[in-house]
Amino acid sequence: EVQLVESGGGLVQPGGSLRLSCAASGFTFTSYYMSWVRQAPGRGLEWVASIKDDGSDKYYVHSVTGRFSISRDNAKTSVYLQMNSLTAEDTAVYYCARGLTYCSGGACYLVYFDHWGQGALVTVSS
Amino acid sequence: DIQMTQSPSTLSASIGDRVTITCRASQSISSWLAWYQQKPGKAPKLLMFKASSLESGVPSRFSGSGSGTEFTLTITSLQPDDFATYYCQQYDSYPYTFGLGTKLEIK
Numbered sequence: 001e002v003q004l005v006e007s008g009g010g011l012v013q014p015g016g017s018l019r020l021s022c023a024a025s026g027f028t029f030t031s032y033y034m035s036w037v038r039q040a041p042g043r044g045l046e047w048v049a050s051i052k053d054d055g056s057d058k059y060y061v062h063s064v065t066g067r068f069s070i071s072r073d074n075a076k077t078s079v080y081l082q083m084n085s086l087t088a089e090d091t092a093v094y095y096c097a098r099g100l101t102y103c104s105g106g107a108c109y110l111v112y113f114d115h116w117g118q119g120a121l122v123t124v125s126s
Numbered sequence: 127d128i129q130m131t132q133s134p135s136t137l138s139a140s141i142g143d144r145v146t147i148t149c150r151a152s153q154s155i156s157s158w159l160a161w162y163q164q165k166p167g168k169a170p171k172l173l174m175f176k177a178s179s180l181e182s183g184v185p186s187r188f189s190g191s192g193s194g195t196e197f198t199l200t201i202t203s204l205q206p207d208d209f210a211t212y213y214c215q216q217y218d219s220y221p222y223t224f225g226l227g228t229k230l231e232i233k
Binding site (some may be wrong): 037045047050060061062100110112113115116118119 | 160171175227
């Protein structure tokens with residue numbers, strides 16, 4: 001059974017930092033892109049960042065570029081989101097999600113998300 | 127960035143009804159579209175991918191169609207478990223984007 005368990009959420013002051021972790025199990029971790037998707041209170045879903053299976057490629061939504069960093073440790077089957085310079089607009093539930101890939105012409109691309117964690121709440125407030 | 131517009135934002139329906147949710151992309155995304163269902167306090171659940179492919183384990187009363195810029199999610203014979211919020215997501219190009227959601231309520 002695929003399991004994704006987020007941790008590290010909490011209350012942080014504006015300008016502060018936080019690191020989210022997602023522990024994965026039940027599948028071959030090294031075969032999948034991993035991603036973070038967030039949802040502000042009462043709002044819709046927003047893709048935040050993705051990392052390729054081997055960690056060689058990383059992608060970010062514009063609003064977090066330069067502030068957030070996604071990484072993974074394949075030996076620990078975990079993915080992380082380092083969040084710096086946090087603002088109130090970053091307040092959200094952050095979901096870890098497994099991404100499937102589509103391969104064509106020798107390249108593989110992240111497509112959609114087939115398994116999600118339960119989410120970690122990040123609140124940015126003074 | 128590709129904008130995804132869903133309509134309606136809220137939909138009221140009864141058990142047994144057939145409902146359709148529309149998702150429009152601001153530019154062509156071929157068939158690179160997924161649909162998710164989310165219930166309050168829970169993580170999203172994948173329903174459909176590649177516009178019309180049903181995820182394993184999802185009931186066959188769910189179906190999807192469309193390509194290019196216009197897509198639909200149809201639920202035939204609504205069941206109590208179907209009342210939730212539905213999101214479309216494009217994966218044609220980064221940044222991947224979601225629609226704002228359609229809340230399906232019991233009439």
